[in-house]
Amino acid sequence: MKSLSEIDRVYRFYAKDLTFRAAVVITTRTSRTICGQLQTSPSATVGLSRALSGAALLAAHMSEHQQIGLHFNGDGPIAGVFAEATYEGELRAWCGNPQVDAIRQQMNSTARLDVADAIGKGVLTVVRSVPFEKQPRVSTVPLVTSQIGQDLAWYLEQSAQIPSLISLGVLLAEDGTVQCSGGVMIELMPQSDNAPASPGTTTPNETLINRLEELAAKAPPLSSQIEKATNAEDLLRVYTGEIPLVASDVIHDLNFRCRCSQSRLERSLALLGGHEIDEMVKARKDIEAKCQFCGATYVIKLERIEDLLAEIRTADATRKN
Numbered sequence: 119m120k121s122l123s124e125i126d127r128v129y130r131f132y133a134k135d136l137t138f139r140a141a142v143v144i145t146t147r148t149s150r151t152i153c154g155q156l157q158t159s160p161s162a163t164v165g166l167s168r169a170l171s172g173a174a175l176l177a178a179h180m181s182e183h184q185q186i187g188l189h190f191n192g193d194g195p196i197a198g199v200f201a202e203a204t205y206e207g208e209l210r211a212w213c214g215n216p217q218v219d220a221i222r223q224q225m226n227s228t229a230r231l232d233v234a235d236a237i238g239k240g241v242l243t244v245v246r247s248v249p250f251e252k253q254p255r256v257s258t259v260p261l262v263t264s265q266i267g268q269d270l271a272w273y274l275e276q277s278a279q280i281p282s283l284i285s286l287g288v289l290l291a292e293d294g295t296v297q298c299s300g301g302v303m304i305e306l307m308p309q310s311d312n313a314p315a316s317p318g319t320t321t322p323n324e325t326l327i328n329r330l331e332e333l334a335a336k337a338p339p340l341s342s343q344i345e346k347a348t349n350a351e352d353l354l355r356v357y358t359g360e361i362p363l364v365a366s367d368v369i370h371d372l373n374f375r376c377r378c379s380q381s382r383l384e385r386s387l388a389l390l391g392g393h394e395i396d397e398m399v400k401a402r403k404d405i406e407a408k409c410q411f412c413g414a415t416y417v418i419k420l421e422r423i424e425d426l427l428a429e430i431r432t433a434d435a436t437r438k439n
């Protein structure tokens with residue numbers, strides 16, 4: 119039988135009294151696949167795996183056919199980390215500089231670059247796509263620690279005023295590949311009777327948060343827990359203690375899947391704008407473009423680039439009138 123850490127899946131839970139909802143994700147194999155394709159060095163492997171688990175956790179409580187993209191855009195040498203997840207469990211990720219640890223070697227240091235140093239200071243942009251909405255919902259918050267987990271908790275607090283606890287864990291094997299990877303998220307539900315009874319006393323939510331924070335402070339590193347745990351509820355129990363839980367029967371497998379296509383690539387080319395595309399037309403050549411997530415290459419024929427330019431010009435003319 120395969121251990122918990124080898125089956126990539128999202129598990130959903132609720133507190134029996136509905137004070138919080140929670141999710142547990144295992145992303146070991148997906149992280150291994152993506153990092154293998156991108157040939158990431160160790161700190162990029164950790165950063166990408168954390169981001170993948172974070173995206174899978176945030177997607178866990180969305181609705182069918184919704185997807186979320188997380189872009190950690192900092193001034194550090196990794197040059198940005200991006201992870202995307204759908205509610206149904208399709209994941210992909212990318213980073214600007216997979217060989218980020220080369221910087222340490224240049225400095226003759228053997229220590230691994232910390233994820234926060236690799237990402238640097240900057241912003242987290244969250245893009246949420248909902249079916250039948252033309253434009254995705256985009257929000258941006260400053261990175262608070264650049265360690266990914268706390269940045270996501272901060273985003274949830276800012277965007278929905280909902281306190282949450284997010285723990286992400288990645289363990290690397292000796293050869294630098296992912297031994298296990300996953301995450302746990304607990305999100306408090308909005309409470310109607312959440313006012314303090316009298317000044318100086320705590321609200322029910324505050325009492326619950328204090329309890330959850332106490333448990334989180336005592337919890338051993340999540341990566342070692344993922345390796346040992348035999349089921350997802352045991353993993354969550356480290357953070358919820360004796361609070362009664364209900365497991366949702368909606369469970370999705372998590373898989374690497376890139377949804378790139380010729381038409382998606384052409385649409386992103388159109389976003390470059392008329393001037394850039396005009397230059398491409400002047401060059402009188404087909405363009406070869408590579409998907410940064412999966413490495414697939416697409417050829418856009420010169421005739422198609424000319425069509426795109428004509429479409430942009432027509433759209434511009436309509437806007438001016």
Ligand SMILES: [Zn+2]
Binds near residue numbers: 376377410411414
């Ligand atoms: Zn692709």
